[in-house]
Amino acid sequence: xxxxxxxxxxxxxxxxxxxxxxxxxxxxxxxxxxxxxxxxxxxxxxxxxxxxxxxxxxxxxxxxxxxxxxxxxxxxxxxxxxxxxxxxxxxxxxxxxxxxxxxxxxxxxxxxxxxxxxxxxxxxxxxxxxxxxxxxxxxxxxxxxxxxxxxxxxxxxxxxxxxxxxxxxxxxxxxxxxxxxxxxxxxxxxxxxxxxxxxxxxxxxxxxxxxxxxxxxxxxxxxxxxxxxxxxxxxxxxxxxxxxxxxxxxxxxxxxxxxxxxxxxxxxxxxxxxxxxxxxxxxxxxxxxxxxxxxxxxxxxxxxxxxxxxxxxxxxxxxxxxxxxxxxxxxxxxxxxxxxxxxxxxxxxxxxxxxxxxxxxxxxxxxxxxxxxxxxxxxxxxxxxxxxxxxxxxxxxxxxxxxxxxxxxxxxx
Amino acid sequence: xxxxxxxxxxxxxxxxxxxxxxxxxxxxxxxxxxxxxxxxxxxxxxxxxxxxxxxxxxxxxxxxxxxxxxxxxxxxxxxxxxxxxxxxxxxxxxxxxxxxxxxxxxxxxxxxxxxxxxxxxxxxxxxxxxxxxxxxxxxxxxxxxxxxxxxxxxxxxxxxxxxxxxxxxxxxxxxxxxxxxxxxxxxxxxxxxxxxxxxxxxxxxxxxxxxxxxxxxxxxxxxxxxxxxxxxxxxxxxxxxxxxxxxxxxxxxxxxxxxxxxxxxxxxxxxxxxxxxxxxxxxxxxxxxxxxxxxxxxxxxxxxxxxxxxxxxxxxxxxxxxxxxxxxxxxxxxxxxxxxxxxxxxxxxxxxxxxxxxxxxxxxxxxxxxxxxxxxxxxxxxxxxxxxxxxxxxxxxxxxxxxxxxxxxxxxx
Numbered sequence: 001x002x003x004x005x006x007x008x009x010x011x012x013x014x015x016x017x018x019x020x021x022x023x024x025x026x027x028x029x030x031x032x033x034x035x036x037x038x039x040x041x042x043x044x045x046x047x048x049x050x051x052x053x054x055x056x057x058x059x060x061x062x063x064x065x066x067x068x069x070x071x072x073x074x075x076x077x078x079x080x081x082x083x084x085x086x087x088x089x090x091x092x093x094x095x096x097x098x099x100x101x102x103x104x105x106x107x108x109x110x111x112x113x114x115x116x117x118x119x120x121x122x123x124x125x126x127x128x129x130x131x132x133x134x135x136x137x138x139x140x141x142x143x144x145x146x147x148x149x150x151x152x153x154x155x156x157x158x159x160x161x162x163x164x165x166x167x168x169x170x171x172x173x174x175x176x177x178x179x180x181x182x183x184x185x186x187x188x189x190x191x192x193x194x195x196x197x198x199x200x201x202x203x204x205x206x207x208x209x210x211x212x213x214x215x216x217x218x219x220x221x222x223x224x225x226x227x228x229x230x231x232x233x234x235x236x237x238x239x240x241x242x243x244x245x246x247x248x249x250x251x252x253x254x255x256x257x258x259x260x261x262x263x264x265x266x267x268x269x270x271x272x273x274x275x276x277x278x279x280x281x282x283x284x285x286x287x288x289x290x291x292x293x294x295x296x297x298x299x300x301x302x303x304x305x306x307x308x309x310x311x312x313x314x315x316x317x318x319x320x321x322x323x324x325x326x327x328x329x330x331x332x333x334x335x336x337x338x339x340x341x342x343x344x345x346x347x348x349x350x351x352x353x354x355x356x357x358x359x360x361x362x363x364x365x366x367x368x369x370x371x372x373x374x375x376x377x378x379x380x381x382x383x384x385x386x387x388x389x390x391x392x393x394x395x396x397x398x399x400x401x402x403x404x405x406x407x408x409x410x411x412x413x
Numbered sequence: 414x415x416x417x418x419x420x421x422x423x424x425x426x427x428x429x430x431x432x433x434x435x436x437x438x439x440x441x442x443x444x445x446x447x448x449x450x451x452x453x454x455x456x457x458x459x460x461x462x463x464x465x466x467x468x469x470x471x472x473x474x475x476x477x478x479x480x481x482x483x484x485x486x487x488x489x490x491x492x493x494x495x496x497x498x499x500x501x502x503x504x505x506x507x508x509x510x511x512x513x514x515x516x517x518x519x520x521x522x523x524x525x526x527x528x529x530x531x532x533x534x535x536x537x538x539x540x541x542x543x544x545x546x547x548x549x550x551x552x553x554x555x556x557x558x559x560x561x562x563x564x565x566x567x568x569x570x571x572x573x574x575x576x577x578x579x580x581x582x583x584x585x586x587x588x589x590x591x592x593x594x595x596x597x598x599x600x601x602x603x604x605x606x607x608x609x610x611x612x613x614x615x616x617x618x619x620x621x622x623x624x625x626x627x628x629x630x631x632x633x634x635x636x637x638x639x640x641x642x643x644x645x646x647x648x649x650x651x652x653x654x655x656x657x658x659x660x661x662x663x664x665x666x667x668x669x670x671x672x673x674x675x676x677x678x679x680x681x682x683x684x685x686x687x688x689x690x691x692x693x694x695x696x697x698x699x700x701x702x703x704x705x706x707x708x709x710x711x712x713x714x715x716x717x718x719x720x721x722x723x724x725x726x727x728x729x730x731x732x733x734x735x736x737x738x739x740x741x742x743x744x745x746x747x748x749x750x751x752x753x754x755x756x757x758x759x760x761x762x763x764x765x766x767x768x769x770x771x772x773x774x775x776x777x778x779x780x781x782x783x784x785x786x787x788x789x790x791x792x793x794x795x796x797x798x799x800x801x802x803x804x805x806x807x808x809x810x811x812x813x814x815x816x817x818x819x820x821x822x823x824x825x826x
Binding site: 194217226227236242249252255263265267268271273276277278286290381383384385 | 609611643645654662690
C-alpha cells in the first residue's frame, strides 16, 4: 500500500491542542498544569476518553504513565512508541509536551480513520512528571519505566508543601496496577517544539536533533551572618547574598571561559530572611550546566566550584553543595535521525540537523531502544513561558513527519 | 530630695522582658510579633494590664499608640515621655524595642514603689509598627503622631496578603478614640539595644548617640526575558537575575567607593519565575543606604543608579526604580546627649558618644521635642535575628541611666 499522499488532519490536531490547553489555562494565554495536580488529572481523564474513542488497549502503570496501544498484524513484533508529556511548568506554555502527545494521537486517529493496518503495533504514551517543576527531578515517569530511576525513590519525592509523589498519584486516581517496567520497543519517536530560536532564525520547519545535551543540576547553599543593616559596618559583614551574586556571575561567564557548546544558568534563588533591613544570612540557588560533552561540563563545574569556594572564604561565608541530578548526553539513533530528515524532504519541509538543549523523555528512551525526535519552531524561541507559541501549520507539518516515520517503522522487519 | 542612691529593680525588669518574650516566642529563642498580629494584640493586652496596675492614665489613639501617664505635681508643665515599640521583625530578637518599653515601665514602677513625686508628668509609650516588616514603611505610629505621616495614608498600607493596616488595627481592638496627634512634650528619651558591635568591641556599657543616620530606601525592578535554559544560547539572553547580581555587587561596593560614614545593603530579592530551568525574567530587589550626611547618601544613590542603568542596557533588560522612603538624618539634643553621658559616669558605667545606624521612633520625636537615646551593648553585635541578646546587667544599667535622666528632666523647669 502506498501512503505517500497520506496526511494528518491539521484542524483536528489544532482542536485537540486547544481543548487540552483549556485545562489549566492561565489568563495570559499560557498553561499551569503541574504534575499530579487537579489539572493534570482532568487532562488525563480527557486523554483517556480520547484513547477509548479509538478503541485502543489502555494501560496505566504504577507511575501513572498512560499507554494506548493499537495492535498490528504481527503481534510477535515489538511496537513503535510515540508520545511526550502533558504536565507543564508553572506559568508555562500550551505546546511544551502536549504537542507531542496530541501529535501521536493525531497519527493514530489518521491511521484509524483510513483503516490503515500496520505490521507492528503503535503505542501512544503520556509520561508522568516530565517537567519536574513540582516534584524534582524531571522525566521521572520515563526514568522509572526505563529502569534508570527507582520507583520507590520516585514515590518519596515531595513537593514544596511536603506532599509525596505517590500520595498525589493515588489522590488523582492514576496509580495503575501494571508495573512501570520497560517492555521491548522497536522505535521511540518524540515530537516536540524546539524551545529555542535556531529553527526560526534559519527559516526551517523541521528539526532532527542528533541527541540531547548532558544536563548537570546543582544546589548551592551559602551561609553568612544576619544583622541589622544600619548599625553593622561594611567591614565586619558576612553577606550571603553578595557572595551569591558573585557566584551567579561566575556561572554566567562559564560558557565563555570554557568555550565549546555549553550553557550555564542560575534559574532559582531563595534569600533569607529576605527583609530589606537585615543582612542576608542564607541563600540557596541552583546551577544548571548543559553541554554535548559530559567531560567538558564536568570540567566547567570543577572550575566554577573552586570559584565558589574562593568567594565564600573571602566573604566569611560557608558553602554547601549538592549534586542534584546528572543526565549524560543522549545521542539518538543515527539512522532514525536520517529518516526524519529524509521524510521532511519528501514532504517538502525545510529541515535542519540540530541538537536538543532541553531534556526530554526521549533521553531515557534512547538508552533502551532506537530513538529520534522531531522538532518544530518556537516563535521567537520562547518556551517555558505563557507566550510560548508555534504556528499551526508547523504543528501540522511535524505531525505529518511523525505519521510517515511511524508508518515506515511500523511496517519494517 | 536626693535620688542619688535610687536604682531600678533589675530582676523585675528581666522578668518583664522574659514574660513579654513568651508572646510570639520562636523555637530558636527569638521572637516573631509582627505589627497588628494576634501576638501583637496579646503583648498589648499584657502591657495595658501592667499600666493599669500602676494606676496610670491610659490613652490609646487611633493609630493604636498606647500611652500611660503618671501625673506630676505641676499639671501645667509638659511631660517627659519615654518608650519604644513591642512589635518585632519576622524571626527577630527579644530585646529590640521591647527593652525600651519595659525599661520605661521599670522606671515608672520604681517611682511608684518609692512614692516619688515629680514636677512634670512622666508618660510611657508603646508606638505602633516601628519595624515596618509587615506594613512598610517603618516607624508609622510615631510618624503619624508627630505629623510627619498622614493617618489615612498609613491606614491604607497593606501587608503581603493584602490586609489593610486600619482593618487589622480594628481587628485586634486597638483603634482608640484619641486622635494620633502630638501634644507638647518636654523631653523624649528612648532606651534601646545598640544593634551593632561598637559598644561591645570598645568595652562600653552605655552608648549616647548624637543622632540617627539618614535612611534612603529604594525598590528596583529589573525585567528581562524568560526562556527554557537548555535551548537558549548564552548570546541572545536577557537574564534579569544576572543583571541584578551585578547591581547587588555595585551596592555592596558603594561605601568603599564613596568613602565617609555610610552603609549600603540589598536585603530583599524576589526572582521570577524562579524555576531552575527557566531564565529569570523578573527580579525585584531593595536598596538601603544610610549615612550621617544626607547629601552624601544622595550622591551615592545617583552614582549607583547610573551603574544600574548601564548594566540593564548592556544586558538588554529594562529597569524601574521606586524611591520608597527617605528619612533625613536626625541629630539629637546636644544637651540631653551630654546628660546621658554624665549620668552614666555618675552611676559608674563606661560610656561612648556614638551614632545610631538603625532608625528609631526617636527619629520622628527629635523633630517635635528635645530627644536623646540610651544604648546598651548587643552581644556579638547581633540584632534582627533570633540570637539577639544583651546581658541582664547591661539591661539594668541602661534602665538606671533612663531612671536618672527621667528624674532630672521631670524635675527641671
